[in-house]
Amino acid sequence: MKEILSINDVVVEYNRHGLKVRAVAGVDLTLNSGEILGLVGESGCGKSTLGKAIVGILSPVTGEVVFDGKKVKKLTRGKRPSHLRNLQMVFQDPYGSLNPRRKIGIQIADGLIVAGASKKLALLKAEDLLEKVGLPRNAVGRFPHQFSGGQRQRISIARALAASPTVIIADEPISALDTSSQAQVANLLVNLVDEFDMGMVFISHDLSIVRRISDRVAVMYLGKIVEVGTVDQIWNNPSHPYTRALISAIPHADGTSFMPQDLPGDVPNPMNPPSGCRFHPRCPLAKEECRGEEPELRRLADGRDVACVLQTAGSQPVTITLN
Amino acid sequence: MDLLTVENLTVTLATGSGEAQAVRNLSFNVGRGEILGVAGESGSGKTMTALSMLGLLPYKGKATGSIKFDGKEILTSTKREYRDLRGKEIAMIFQDPMTSLHPMLTVEVQLTEHLRHHRKVSKSAARNSALELLATVKIPEPAAALRAHPSQFSGGMRQRIAIAMALACEPKLLIADEPTTALDVTVQAGILKLLHQLRKDRNLSVMVITHDLGVLSSLTDRIMIMYAGSEVESGLTSDLLRNPRHPYTKGLIAALPGNSEGNSKKLLSIDGMPPELGNFPPGCAFHTRCKYAEESCKKITPEILNLTPTHRIFCPVNPFSELSNSGIKS
DSSP, X not given: OOEXXXXXXXXXXXXXXXXXXXXXXXXEEEEETTOEEEEEOOTTSSHXXXXXXXXXXXXXXXXXXXXXXXXXXXXXXXXXXXXGTTEEEEOSOTTTSXXXXXXXXXXXXXXXXXXXXXXXXXXHHHHHHHHHTTOOGGGGGSOGGGSXXXXXXXXXXXXXXXXXXXXXXXXXXXXXXXXXXXXXXXXXXXXXXXXXXOEEEEEESOHHHHHHHOSEEEEEETTEEEEEEEHHHHHHSOOSHHHHHHHHTSOOOSSSOOOOOOOOSOOOOTTSOOSSSTTTTTOTTOOTHHHHSOOOOEEOTTSOEEOOTTSOTTSOOOOOXXX | OXXXXXXXXXEEEEETTEEEEEEEEEEEEEOTTOEEEEEOOTTSSHHHHHHHHHTOOOTTOEEEEEEEETTEEOTTOOHXXXXXXXXXXXEEEOSOHHHXXXXXXXXXXXXXXXXXXXXXXXXXXXXXXXXXXXXXXXXXXXXXXXXXXXXXXXXXXXXXHHHHXXXXXXXXXXXXXXXXXXXXXXXXXHHHHHHHHHHHXXXXXXXXXXXXXXXXXXXXXXXXXXXXXXXXXXXEHHHHHHSOOSHHHHHHHHTSGGGSOTTOSOOOOOSSOOOOTXXXXXXXXXXXXOTTOOGGXXXXXXXXXXXXXXXXXXXXXOTTGGGSSOOEEO
């Protein structure tokens, strides 16, 4: 396993009416090839912003993203450095991410043409790619509106594949799809990661799907990572109260009258983050000290990282129970 | 007597290529104080079923059959009769609370509108009821909330305001179309609790439309599964989710991420895609994707097969019959 992507202390800010909003407030993560890293959190936690910063759509204020040994620079209108071609992104909304007035084939071929292929060859390769994602070869001549949401997402994936990526950032790739398509597209992504030994960051708010397909999971809250570990660690024995709250809120489709637990309050405004631990105003286990100092990520004995005063670096995780 | 009885409801919509049936021969009922879940993928007709109950079908949409509400036939209502029904007897909340609330009007204006219209109460009386409603749906600081605009609230709070609006005239039936789909799980759990509470306190009947079986499991008493405009299976929530008997229901439940086997990353999925409007296959509409389909499924529209008094499927093959007590044909 080779480390292919490393995110080092990345901070991303937006300008809102002249005020700085810190959407990503210092994130460190790594991704190995052949690995799926799930990135979860509530809406507004900065997970999509982080995804955009990784591929260079947004540029970090401080910190850097290193892909395959080279720094990722912000995308400009000019030519993209060729080494970044292998870093691709798939977006949530397959209706918004394809041009409605251009045929599927040429939209997929674009990436190949930019890379220097002839148009004829590129279109032929586009057919191969469509087949790869489970669509008929003759789809090249059709327009996006002739496909369902799930099929469109397959087209978006084919377009990302055109650049022979080694890393794909998938931002909520299945949450806009129907139940039937969700499982199909998730399976497609998992198979592609295996087949091409890619790395993938799978951004999602749905912990139950992330749990199924990821190798590791990073939990994000208000611009910071609060816990990173293997799926097994995160799902079966979460060590951060926020991770526990996320898992307890998932309804069980088992026909029992299990009632999921809500987490009162909202994600605070990133313009004015709480002092100390960012989660303390909503945390049922918050202590006085949580208001003061912001906890850093600390490594526990089982190899996971967590940012919570209840856990001690180098020790086994303390089991977290909410009321 | 049930609060709502729908019989042989068929909804026809105008499409680019002529008329198409979005709902086909649907019969179901909702009891008083009961929470019924309607599940299915997009295009299965669940939203059109709800809209036909409110007289809100799109342009050139037609509904035939019978919808009895509180003992009265409502499908033949005039526009004026529907206007008296909507909000007062049957209220609806939608998926996206941002688009169902008016962005430029204060919460007070939107919450008191129904009361002023249906009940003809004074402004101050309406304001007091609005304050109570906001407290009922657990909005902090109701007085301040009344003066605020929808954009000042988070998604979960907006959905609570939409629910308060729907409850303003104390309807007997609340239709909730994907009420939590746009919300985070942590917030979703709060809305589910609220709906439970409302049912308990007000004996409110609720019809929840969603594709999320997890939501249905914790919220509903009974579930009806729809495919291509028709019912394929219905039963008590615990029976249906633990012992699904229609191949489509079985597939939906197997596709849940929590139900895949072992540690494999692979999710089970139903091959193919749901059919599009106007293009529903003949016979059993699911036969094109069903691995148990027999030759007759391609031609003959399935009849009701009552498995128990509360559990029924529309599948003549009944492939999982040996798993439990044998079916009693109706």
